[in-house]
Amino acid sequence: MDPDGESTLTTRVQQRLQSRTCGWCGTLIPYTGRGRPPAYCSKAHRNRAWEVRTAERRLQRDIATTAATAEPVREVITETVTHTQTRVQTRLDRRPPDTARAWIEHLAELARQLREDELGDQHWTHAKLYRALADVMNALDRAHPGGLNRLLGR
Numbered sequence: 751m752d753p754d755g756e757s758t759l760t761t762r763v764q765q766r767l768q769s770r771t772c773g774w775c776g777t778l779i780p781y782t783g784r785g786r787p788p789a790y791c792s793k794a795h796r797n798r799a800w801e802v803r804t805a806e807r808r809l810q811r812d813i814a815t816t817a818a819t820a821e822p823v824r825e826v827i828t829e830t831v832t833h834t835q836t837r838v839q840t841r842l843d844r845r846p847p848d849t850a851r852a853w854i855e856h857l858a859e860l861a862r863q864l865r866e867d868e869l870g871d872q873h874w875t876h877a878k879l880y881r882a883l884a885d886v887m888n889a890l891d892r893a894h895p896g897g898l899n900r901l902l903g904r
């Protein structure tokens with residue numbers, strides 16, 4: 751006995767792992783008390799957890815080195831719309847001009863094509879064009895009272 755009447759109370763707390771859940775499936779795994787406590791219930795679940803961890807590490811490394819992106823996948827889509835317009839040309843449109851005004855427009859277009867378009871370079875057609883125009887002049891000469899001389903004020 752302690753002569754001063756003092757007493758000492760000692761409390762000793764000891765913890766001992768009884769079980770832990772599998773890091774993959776959550777199944778309760780009893781711990782035997784020997785060796786390192788198991789983190790997974792089976793080798794298959796240990797492997798699956800390792801695959802996920804290493805894949806995550808590879809992804810983070812690729813993102814860090816910009817070999818991979820964390821951005822969402824984007825698509826660029828082109829759209830082609832084809833409009834088809836069908837124009838029906840009536841017989842009336844293909845009739846030759848029958849007024850002086852319409853002929854003047856046609857002849858002005860012929861002159862323009864001779865000056866600006868390939869018709870001016872198609873030399874083998876020019877003699878035929880000349881004869882056709884000369885025939886027109888002859889017709890005009892005969893049609894007008896006094897002929898071309900009167901028209902030109904001679």
Ligand SMILES: [Zn+2]
Binds near residue numbers: 772773774775776792
């Ligand atoms: Zn498991």
